[in-house]
Amino acid sequence: MAEHREFMYRRLHSLLGVVPIGIFLIQHLVVNHFAVYGEESFNKAANFMDNLPFKLVLETVIIYLPILFHAILGVYIVFTARNNVNRYGFLRNWLFFVQRITGIITLVFIAWHVWQTRIQIALGAELNFGMMEDILTNPFMFWFYIVGVISTVFHFSNGLWGFLVSWGFAQSPKSQKIITYATLVVFIVVSYIGVRTLITFAYGI
Amino acid sequence: MAEQKTVTFIITRQDSPDSAPYQETFHVPYRKNMNVISGLMEIQKNPVTANGQKTSPVHWEMNCLEEVCGACSMVINGTARQSCATLVDELEQPIRLEPMSTFPVVRDLIVDRERMFDALKRIKAWIPIDGTYDLGPGPRMPEKKRQWAYELSKCMTCGVCLEACPNVNDKSDFIGPAFLSLPRLYNAHPTGEMNKGERLDALMEDGGITGCGNSQNCVQVCPKGIPLTTSIAAMNRETSIHAFRNFFGSDHA
């Protein structure tokens, strides 16, 4: 297998972006959205997730290792491009560029977010509504999270388009156009879910 | 008599592969319907810059002058295209000409396109029919398929898609869009199909098909209108299947 190593790594990178990382992203934002129905709902949902059996194994296999692999190879991919949107300002070239920008923003955001929540919990902080409320009532943090969440969701949605093309599911220009619209809908809907939750934590509405 | 209309060219020049590039401006008498190459020919006849200095003639490459050979590619007002098929009337002035940056410069607007020749060899961009005895006629190709394949066969290795691709550069070994599409052409041919696996393997090597990041500039700039991104997605599927077959499949050739 050694001969097609780069091919295998890149296909794996593409797959991991959707399964499991993309699936996890949606699950994470949907569970957090319980906050909108009240502190109680959020705490119940968060505690359920927190008390899943084999939590550390699940986290490692479904989240940490895949993101680590995707992020490391992703940064390499970002730096091997010479972006040229100023010369070739086509829509897909812009999306190619923004896919790379949002990859970097997402990396910074995730690193900070994990430090501020998961690692603090491991160090003894309590996971509850109040924790996120404390973080997000700070206006700077609120906007940092808004940018981070939208960037991540964009990266995932446009990445979903890339996944469908990179594996050869969508070939004809027409099908590629339709999935552009479909992934745009994914972007809007998932962004809404994420942003709505942040607003609840920050402003209690 | 009315004043003679002129066309202004700003040309990025380079005397040798290792010397530093510099710019020179030229005014050329305007003629109706002139293309960029006819402007370069005027400069060749009278190599005097805009401020009256005598200079060496500007070098460029050309052959067919009808957009089929691919030799005359250069960056015209920021985008790579064929200088023989680019009309001066359709351009903003001054017209800026640069060599394609993806390739090493030989002189002025002439670049070394050898990497594309290497790429053609890598993907076996031919149909092997030579043998030690007459193999007889090959299988026939349906007319409809031939018409479809003809569109893919218009590739003239002009290098414009490589120049426009953000992933073809000195930091990556990506082979370039044209060479992801050509294997589809040769694999579609009834005789070429016999070496299908080899071409797919070549696409799966380092710098192969996974170098594509779907910026899709190639299909926008291709002077021959080749459906490059459709080809790439099709070969993405072929290589995905090929990889699964190699791994999970039996010991097929």
Ligand code: HEM
């Ligand atoms: C929540 C985190 C993330 C998710 C859900 C995610 C998802 C995806 C998906 C689905 C793709 C499409 C794969 C393809 O083009 O076939 C992708 C591509 C990509 N990701 Fe991520 N990703 C995440 C984090 C990151 C990070 C942290 C980086 C690093 C900076 C990154 C860099 C990239 C790059 C450069 C591509 C484009 C690959 C290409 O076009 O060839 N991603 N991502």
Ligand code: FES
């Ligand atoms: S001279 Fe042949 S394509 Fe322009």
